[in-house]
Amino acid sequence: MSGAGAVESVNGTTGGTGPGDGRPSGPRGAAARGRRRPLAVAVLALSLLGGTALPAALAPPAQALGEEDDGWLPNLISPEQEAQIGAQQHDQIVAQYGGVYDDRGLGAYVAEIGSRLAAASGTGADSYTFTVLDSPIINAFALPGGYVYVTRGLMALANNEAELAGVIAHEMGHVIARHGTERMSRGMIAELGTAILGSVFDSPIAGGLAQTGAGLWLSGYSRDQEREADSLGLDYMRRAGYPPIAVGAFLGTMGQMEDLQKKLGKGGGGFALMATHPQNAERVEAAVAQAGGNTDAAWQGRLGFGRTAYLNRIDGMIYGDGPKQGYVRGNRFEHPELRIAFDVPDGYGLTNTPEAVLIKGPGNAQGVFDSDPRSNPTPAGGDPLIYIRDVWAPQQQVKGLERVEVNGQPGATGLVDLRSRSGAQTVRLVAIRANGAFYRFQFSAPYNQAGAVDPAFERIARSFRILSAAEARRIEPLRLRVVPVQAGDTSASLAAQSALDAPKTDRFRVLNGLRAGEEIAPGERVKTVL
Structure with missing residues (x-):
């Protein structure tokens, strides 16, 4: 759950222009500085926040993750337009993933690896921007125009430089093969029909597509695109002097992580790489076979491939949640920068994301904690009851709306009955004004379970409190340490x-x-x- 701290470092960025032959091109700016901003509004499938599905013209392509491509279609986006799309999306991606990780040395190290791979690919380092994102989520991805991202969560999982190089090379394969704009073009053709074919990039529709956000680029490639990116990435690795067999080792580690998440009943939570880059036995075998080895041999390289240099670089890196996101520690969420905290009872779990803290209870009970970004000035004159009624849920009938006090802070709460595809739901809304902002709990449960879980919801909301300056100073992030x-x-x-x-x-x-x-x-x- 992102906080209000600004990221003031520029991290591992290269600049320049590339060739106009289908490869990445266009000017590069420095990696974006994070903006000082309040906690973002959560986007929920079951929501009272007025959110709606994207119009068809703005929705990502309907092709499901892992499907085969169903024939060639033209790429309607030029290389110059790709660069413009990437530049437009970059700030949004950085903000969505918690900002740039504040370690110039680590950023420069990743950019050095990327530059070596870029030279091997024949495109050149000036065609790319490499950024380490300050997120514990295990993920890597690329935007059209050569913007390549890895999270510190992914870097913590890799065990040597060659494994990280394999990830970066794979993302460069997606960029060079222009998979992102292939998918964008497919969506334009499918959703907009022939009317879009003659449009220019700066038209309202095409411009809107360029602004649809990270979801379009992070929603998963087809199986054929993944295979092509694997093949290209392995070739770049080989040319750059990295043992391609390291890809098999990292894919194996990804599989172990996926198995652990399933064992813990988290379904891959916090492991977004598996959603956008499906790992399977066929892909591991294909990658290792192309590398000229076998699956068992891939695991023998864990202790080599630039391991010493890599471990030296990541020693001391923040692990898990960082100060800008706040921390989940057992049954408590605490945010030292915003100086807030709350607890959940035993049997409830917490998952921290850049947009919100997700609360999972027994059965189908669940909740979301976030804040309204419109905190300056505070909406509704700072009155929590008016805020719920007129700002948060103006189109809903809020039952039992009343003012409450939560550990000295003014608040309000009320209930809304909703119908969704899964049946009737009861939603409890809680708004608390603290530190010049509205903090919000949105709890939901099936109508027939609401009475049983509502006391726990109330207990969670009433645990919200302001941390003292001394308490906030004592909260430190966990760090990755390399030990003999x-x-x-x-x-x-x-x-x-x-x-x-x-x-x-x-x-x-x-x-x-x-x-x-x-x-x-x-x-x-x-x-x-x-």
């Missing part, structure tokens, strides 16, 4: 000493790419979290 393995150390013993969440040993093994039956050895350096 001593005689007698095991995965279990080092995991037990870490700040990793349970199951600690499973998380430690995935973090270090340890295959089933493989154990750490004295003298080796491993990643832990402290």
